[in-house]
Amino acid sequence: MxxxxxxxxxxxxxxxxxxGHLNGADRRHAxxxxxxxxxxxxxxxxxxxxxxxxxxxxxxxxQVLPAPSKILRTAYKLTTQGTLLNDLGVSLLRATAGFxxxxxxxxxxGLLVGFSRxxxxxxxxSIQMIRAIPFxxxxxxxxxxxxxxxxxxxxxVALGVTFPIxxxxxxxxxxxxxxxxxxxxxxxxxxxxxIRRIILPGALPSILTGVRYALATAxxxxxxxxxxxxxxxxxxxxxxxxxxxxxxxxxxxxxxYALIGxxxxxxxxxxxxxxxxxxPNYGAGR
Amino acid sequence: xxxHEAAAAQRPAEPAVIVNGLRRAYGDRTVIQGLDxxxxxxxxxxxxxxxxxxxxxxxxxxxxxxxxxxxRIIAPKRPAVVFQxxxxxxxxxxxxxxxxGLDGPDARARAAAALAEVGLGDRxxxxxxxxxxxxxxxxxLARALVQQPQLLLLDEPFAALDAxxxxxxxxxxRELVATHRPGVLLVTHDVDEAIALADRILVMRDGRIAFxxxxxxDGTVARGDLLAELGVLAAxxxx
Numbered sequence: 222m223x224x225x226x227x228x229x230x231x232x233x234x235x236x237x238x239x240x241g242h243l244n245g246a247d248r249r250h251a252x253x254x255x256x257x258x259x260x261x262x263x264x265x266x267x268x269x270x271x272x273x274x275x276x277x278x279x280x281x282x283x284q285v286l287p288a289p290s291k292i293l294r295t296a297y298k299l300t301t302q303g304t305l306l307n308d309l310g311v312s313l314l315r316a317t318a319g320f321x322x323x324x325x326x327x328x329x330x331g332l333l334v335g336f337s338r339x340x341x342x343x344x345x346x347s348i349q350m351i352r353a354i355p356f357x358x359x360x361x362x363x364x365x366x367x368x369x370x371x372x373x374x375x376x377x378v379a380l381g382v383t384f385p386i387x388x389x390x391x392x393x394x395x396x397x398x399x400x401x402x403x404x405x406x407x408x409x410x411x412x413x414x415x416i417r418r419i420i421l422p423g424a425l426p427s428i429l430t431g432v433r434y435a436l437a438t439a440x441x442x443x444x445x446x447x448x449x450x451x452x453x454x455x456x457x458x459x460x461x462x463x464x465x466x467x468x469x470x471x472x473x474x475x476x477x478y479a480l481i482g483x484x485x486x487x488x489x490x491x492x493x494x495x496x497x498x499x500x501p502n503y504g505a506g507r
Numbered sequence: 508x509x510x511h512e513a514a515a516a517q518r519p520a521e522p523a524v525i526v527n528g529l530r531r532a533y534g535d536r537t538v539i540q541g542l543d544x545x546x547x548x549x550x551x552x553x554x555x556x557x558x559x560x561x562x563x564x565x566x567x568x569x570x571x572x573x574x575x576x577x578x579r580i581i582a583p584k585r586p587a588v589v590f591q592x593x594x595x596x597x598x599x600x601x602x603x604x605x606x607x608g609l610d611g612p613d614a615r616a617r618a619a620a621a622l623a624e625v626g627l628g629d630r631x632x633x634x635x636x637x638x639x640x641x642x643x644x645x646x647x648l649a650r651a652l653v654q655q656p657q658l659l660l661l662d663e664p665f666a667a668l669d670a671x672x673x674x675x676x677x678x679x680x681r682e683l684v685a686t687h688r689p690g691v692l693l694v695t696h697d698v699d700e701a702i703a704l705a706d707r708i709l710v711m712r713d714g715r716i717a718f719x720x721x722x723x724x725d726g727t728v729a730r731g732d733l734l735a736e737l738g739v740l741a742a743x744x745x746x
Contacts, residue, residue, distance in 0.1 A: 400590070400592065400594055401594060403572060404590075404594045404607075405607075406571075406572060407570060407572070407585075407588045408608030408650070409585050410608055414608075418596070418607065419596065422596070422599075423598070497598075499599075499634050499635075499636070500597070500598075501636055
């Protein structure tokens with residue numbers, strides 16, 4: 222499994238989409254999996270302890286990097302007295318809305334192009350051209366169009382989500398074994414049954430890879446969008462704290478961004494394990 | 508007179524498929540030319556031939572998978588096909604694989620009965636990836652037979668199996684065909700397989716049926732003749 226994690230990360234799409242072919246068999250059993258598992262958690266925990274010790278010892282200026290304990294206290298205070306939960310909710314709502322809109326557009330376009338050569342001829346090249354633009358580069362234009370309100374933020378998230386979902390949906394459909402499609406004809410399946418029983422399940426591993434990748438892009442888009450002219454949300458919290466040199470609040474927002482990123486990835490992987498139980502590379506075993 | 512011939516004599520001939528003057532070409536290259544064939548229901552026909560002689564092309568035309576360029580095929584609307592690869596859907600359980608294309612509330616029960624017939628009645632909810640090659644091919648057979656086909660097309664279904672599994676599959680197929688009585692066309696490379704299974708053995712050459720042989724299960728099959736027709740042995744070679 223861990224081999225897949227390394228390739229399916231948000232670094233490079235081309236790699237991420239091929240991870241279905243990687244053999245995820247465990248290759249390193251020399252030290253024992255339980256020990257390695259424990260070590261993999263122990264190492265970051267140790268880093269936090271060292272960080273705390275350095276801050277307590279006065280080696281780290283609170284202006285540069287406040288102690289973890291201070292950040293926890295700030296989190297508690299902002300939750301009970303401030304607007305942390307509200308800001309978190311606003312950010313999650315923007316991400317969810319953008320993801321839903323972008324995901325739906327990417328999926329529908331992906332289905333069209335995956336199934337129809339005509340649709341491919343009509344829209345694929347245009348989409349590939351737009352995709353070549355780093356989606357954050359259009360931010361100034363989006364602000365001119367939509368201002369700095371909610372629409373701009375949701376738009377940017379949706380834009381970042383559309384392409385990975387689109388590409389992985391078309392790719393997944395194209396990769397369905399033609400022999401299975403032929404089988405559908407032999408068994409007399411209707412076109413609808415062909416899509417439901419063979420093409421969508423066959424494309425699902427690729428689509429879910431797209432979902433995982435899109436979750437990371439959605440989050441990135443949100444951070445950027447919220448850094449510019451937001452009145453609420455985590456990004457606003459961070460920029461507001463910058464004005465007052467509240468490094469603890471800034472680090473807190475970064476930590477929350479990270480936690481939500483991890484959570485989103487866990488959800489995506491849970492989906493993979495559930496929906497791809499049949500797949501030797503994803504399934505929870507026999 | 509073999510058992511099958513006796514049975515055929517008792518009932519009126521019911522053709523499972525009739526082919527007249529079939530022509531099949533890929534672009535300029537003609538693969539099948541002027542081919543005639545008739546298979547009765549309950550009759551097991553094996554089709555031998557060298558690689559590239561057009562046997563699989565013929566089977567695919569009968570299955571309705573490829574267009575034909577001339578002639579006529581009178582076949583049931585939906586012949587069942589078992590391919591060389593099992594072609595099971597890896598994301599569906601065994602019973603859902605067998606029920607693919609069945610509808611109605613009794614689909615699961617029918618699939619279960621078909622799986623039981625091939626000896627996998629206790630594996631309904633298992634995944635295809637947990638099957639051996641022979642088991643997977645048995646599921647493919649169940650999926651073909653659950654449709655109650657009048658014509659069963661077998662495209663080298665045992666070629667990838669080991670010798671012992673293949674012998675077991677031969678017995679199973681003979682039994683299933685005797686029960687369900689479809690017309691069967693088996694495309695194979697294996698002369699001994701053809702002899703073991705078929706009522707009639709055809710040899711295909713240059714896009715047509717070059718040689719037909721009615722098999723006798725009592726062992727007097729002219730294996731040498733068949734091999735000669737296939738160009739493996741010289742026929743009646745003078746010493």
